[in-house]
Amino acid sequence: MVDVVVLGTVGLDSVETPFGKVENTLGGSATFAAYACSFFAKPGVVSIVGEDFPKHHLSTLEKKMNLDGVERHGKTFRWSGLYEFDMNEAKTLTTELNCLTEFDPVLPLEYRSAKFAFLGNTDPEIQLKVFSQLRCPELVVMDTMNLWITHKKEKLLEMIKKTNVLLLNDGEARQLFETVNLVKAAGKALSLGPTAVIIKKGEHGSLLFTRNSHFSACGYPLEVVKDPTGCGDVFGGAFTGYLAKTMDLSEKNMRKAVVYASAIASFNAEDFSLRRLQELTHPEIEKRFEQMKQMREF
């Protein structure tokens, strides 16, 4: 059984930051999102990898998630990026889409009745295809990126209209809704249909907007930041997983989900690739959640 359908990329990342360098490590939006989701609920991944994709990476993932929805074909998607001292933004050095260009997802039967879905950052046409195969989704959370805003805006808006919770980072929100003002951008997003919009601001935390209120979650101030790659995906996966586990879609519970998602994303930045999440325990998550609560009290 699968609790949360997680759509996105699974690939190989090469990343350099001021604190180190890794090559061909496990990466991709679905990898980070599904791994983070697995702390709360069982993810089923929808993605594609190449025939060259290392077996040990698959076995790392297999322990935490269902991979029946992962096709194997051609050559694996690869991304390489560089972070300078401003760790909030990666400079993409190379992107090799490879097998992604032929991705035409067909959901395994056991995925179709899942009530929750996280449609991670991919082509909105692919997101729409996956969405259309879900029988009766209760909550669909989607993420996107500037590439699709620029090149596939119509399909993206079509997908947003079917979504319950839209995730965007601040730059994307400004670009998509053509305003510098995040409050106005969120208002425009909500008018398209979603019941909630979350604007991610990297180390500065995130804002959750609903029709009647907004919620501001600060980032956890980290003493060690090695590699923020995947933090946005981790946020989305953990957020959706927490809601799937608790089965409570109230605004109040969404606030809690945002704080859990921020907590797990903050751990992810402490080491490269999935390293930190692979060692992460539930007591550590609860401890940071409590710290984040105390950080806010006055």
Add this chain to the structure above:
Amino acid sequence: MVDVVVLGTVGLDSVETPFGKVENTLGGSATFAAYACSFFAKPGVVSIVGEDFPKHHLSTLEKKMNLDGVERHGKTFRWSGLYEFDMNEAKTLTTELNCLTEFDPVLPLEYRSAKFAFLGNTDPEIQLKVFSQLRCPELVVMDTMNLWITHKKEKLLEMIKKTNVLLLNDGEARQLFETVNLVKAAGKALSLGPTAVIIKKGEHGSLLFTRNSHFSACGYPLEVVKDPTGCGDVFGGAFTGYLAKTMDLSEKNMRKAVVYASAIASFNAEDFSLRRLQELTHPEIEKRFEQMKQMREF
């Protein structure tokens, strides 16, 4: 009687933002800080203006603060700046120091017994001179800027050692303590002597660090941002004023002071110069304080 000694500049600003343009309006770090302070306690300003400084600006200030510590000599300090769509940072177009270059502050007698001081952004040598004239300060809050970090680091560190609460923005904290990591920067600042360090992050809010804890205050997400000039000074003045009013220097009360300071700073960004603060009422402040509280609850 004066509750809070406020040191800083009083001058004339010309500012252009995507939302308008003003020329020769009332500006300067002491202007903004003292005006904000006056919502809670009586400020006494230490500054210098030129003989050309418009009388109506003085009468605007006089209603809210003691100006006995404001010298009049030569030509008024002028600053002009430009904000582009990223409203977080001003581009300075021109700075005319004028009378500031001859500023050698002598505190009026009634200022010397004030228990609270906000030493706004000025030359650390001037800050030290004002500090040395305070008889028995209970709380000294100071602000600074990159210029002094670059050119007067030793004097600046000397001043920080005498300070109870150090305010810095994120870029300055990174520059002064030579680390990208704000948690580490705050640790280094605390090791110099202050009991608290506040790192201001513009629209992203601020972080309050003490030896045992940290507190994260999100910025209030504004629908209208016209001109952020002076928001940092407003923050410092309101923070110090709130503590002077409540006479409670506990960490818990400092957290409250940070939220009040953020609330008042958010109003300041809604219009040019002092315009918004001049119309601001206590019920409005309380309402925004409550909203900021609710924004954080989960």
